[in-house]
């Protein structure tokens with residue numbers, strides 16, 4: 008069970024994560040507008056100027072359609088292989104070369120008007136082995152399936168400290184693939200991907216128990 | 223207002239920002255699964271083999287509270303090293319269909335009524351006693367499955383063969399693996415592959431014989447692709463009767479006409495000998511030549527009997543036999559060009575290339591299934607490409623425990639856990655371990671599966687207990703066998719997890735525990751035994767199939783043979799069963815080792831697994847000083863067989879002018895009782911269809927999705943056409959996936975079988991098509 012202090016720090020970090028979408032600094036100048044009092048402090052305008060000048064793509068990190076919500080909608084439990092949300096030809100065999108042309112490095116696809124998410128495991132060549140299309144929404148029989156909640160964001164132990172990796176790294180060892188770039192899910196996109204050595208700061212959380220001496 | 227691109231993006235983003243709040247503020251739920259309120263917030267991971275195919279991938283089942291909630295590939299399992307296929311990744315969802323059978327049901331006044339399970343077990347035991355008294359012990363039967371756990375099969379065999387004294391024990395693996403077994407027995411005298419999956423990382427050439435591995439053994443297929451990518455010089459040749467995803471991924475796709483793989487294999491051997499690519503050292507030391515009966519029939523009539531009469535022949539006689547199979551002659555029979563045959567032979571014949579052949583249902587569900595198994599072994603024996611890493615004739619298995627439960631435990635009419643009922647020394651061993659009088663075990667086999675259902679139809683069998691399988695979808699020529707099951711005076715008990723067309727004909731339904739709701743073991747294609755614990759409780763009154771049999775056995779008065787307690791029975795059964803295999807040729811790992819590891823290969827000798835059998839470098843059962851020792855045969859030599867090409871039981875003619883071929887798709891397991899209840903899998907392939915060549919469709923006047931009536935001499939099915947779909951049959955053939963109970967394609971298929979293995983051929987019969 009989480010103790011009180013941990014709860015507080017988590018809450019702080021959640022708030023922090025919500026506003027802390029960093030973007031490149033753009034130069035701004037305050038200007039006087041007609042009808043506004045002399046001596047008004049214009050520094051508060053900065054945020055609005057910045058908002059207007061930053062393309063939303065860079066702010067949300069996506070084309071606006073790929074969020075944690077859609078991310079989990081395509082999965083049955085945290086970590087399950089997602090279904091294919093777009094049309095694929097019936098004859099298509101799911102071989103990598105064709106999937107990889109979009110999902111290898113990402114990029115904008117005009118037909119779907121979306122940025123392709125990048126696969127973290129391009130070495131697996133038989134894509135249809137795990138990823139299948141959806142051809143109907145109807146079920147054969149209703150299901151009683153339940154799964155656990157997806158991991159919450161903002162699990163840092165202290166305000167601002169790097170959060171641990173909340174998911175298994177199996178098939179998802181490549182952090183850059185999912186956490187950077189315009190195809191990344193908005194809420195988990197980071198701006199410091201260029202640092203490269205992700206696990207220098209973010210370590211997998213493999214247990215929630217605390218250390219206890221047992222001798 | 224015209225939205226320019228940027229404002230479009232902005233408004234979309236605003237919408238998604240609200241949705242995104244769900245992930246940040248707890249309590250707002252999103253995504254399409256019901257979230258479990260788990261107080262600990264922890265998932266614990268427990269190992270198990272995947273429930274579905276014979277690949278036998280290891281999975282880690284994520285458990286929260288008393289529910290399975292997630293899956294990972296087991297990185298400790300050498301089969302799949304952490305990667306599953308889409309079925310494996312969603313296997314836990316198969317437990318949670320809303321219509322799980324939770325209580326026992328009994329037919330009263332034509333209606334099924336729920337009763338306590340103990341009452342249902344009483345009724346079963348009483349009915350068995352009564353039937354044995356009235357019509358004899360051979361009128362009660364057990365029909366099980368390659369999806370039975372090893373203990374399930376073991377107690378079934380012990381009860382029926384040891385205690386009741388009838389050999390009426392069969393399993394659906396007869397429909398899937400019997401030709402593989404008789405292939406091994408006739409060529410090597412001992413069952414199951416000599417190699418292991420590690421062959422995939424060593425082989426330079428893969429030939430898949432009628433085996434769409436991309437869909438049916440996907441994890442092995444991707445291992446093959448990964449090996450090709452890493453090592454560059456690897457080739458995959460797909461040899462099949464229709465084009466599939468495997469053909470698309472292969473370096474070369476070669477199509478042959480149905481049943482002519484026999485001729486192609488012989489032509490490859492002809493070429494190997496003509497070019498003197500024979501490994502003479504190997505052939506002289508380790509092989510002998512033989513022939514058997516020809517024109518052996520198809521078993522479509524009741525009481526069909528066949529016994530082969532093997533004769534020794536010389537190499538010269540074998541060579542003479544092959545002269546009918548020159549590439550040019552075989553081109554005419556098979557449609558494979560002489561050039562392609564020579565090319566295939568040159569790959570097998572090149573001493574610098576390691577060759578692995580893979581096959582499964584294409585060669586096994588074949589009216590000459592035993593023969594084609596023999597013939598592919600011939601290729602590997604002539605070139606000495608066997609039992610060494612990468613050189614492997616590899617017979618893959620379909621079901622998760624067809625090897626473990628049916629082939630190793632011997633749940634077939636002629637088999638015992640060690641050996642066969644016909645041999646006294648094997649009966650003696652069984653009687654001793656089972657603690658039953660020797661006279662109990664009947665030396666005469668009774669019915670193989672098709673004949674068992676014929677006997678049910680005729681009335682020779684009055685009581686049948688069906689576990690973990692769905693024969694009212696899977697029996698070929700289904701109409702006859704369903705009508706038989708529905709006759710008065712037939713008593714059908716079905717143990718299953720969901721309602722199926724087979725529970726529809728039942729007089730008693732027992733709700734079974736499924737997969738990790740019970741402890742058990744499976745045995746996969748590469749001689750790997752895989753233990754799993756009871757990881758989550760089953761719903762309602764569900765009970766493991768093993769325990770159901772034990773309960774009935776005790777009610778029949780066999781407490782002495784079934785003495786175990788509910789908390790220990792799996793371990794005790796395993797240790798008893800292991801005594802049957804106590805030799806370096808087949809030693810099984812102890813229970814404690816199985817519990818710890820993600821699968822252990824047998825023979826397990828002095829704490830070590832045997833990866834390549836018959837090769838003294840790896841296999842301690844080989845005679846000391848030998849290089850290879852095929853110890854299944856008395857003289858240590860493998861058999862090369864002269865087996866001719868013979869046509870299918872029913873070929874297209876003027877009236878019925880198409881071949882019908884049936885099979886699976888990656889998303890669905892067998893009859894779909896489990897996979898259709900997994901949302902992702904059902905949503906991907908919600909119904910079956912008939913694949914038809916575009917030109918045939920045009921002649922028929924149907925377009926994609928229009929209805930086609932498929933008619934044979936036995937029945938008809940009307941379903942949607944799939945043109946240029948996932949697979950593409952050649953002109954003159956249609957293909958139907960059999961998983962969909964709405965379209966019972968087996969009402970159309972033919973119950974012809976291989977006379978040696980008695981395994982039916984689901985891949986070939988004649989039909990005609992009509993636009994519906």
Ligand code: SF4
Nearest residue numbers: 272274275279307310
């Ligand atoms: S390949 Fe077979 S055993 Fe492996 S995950 Fe898929 S269905 Fe399960």
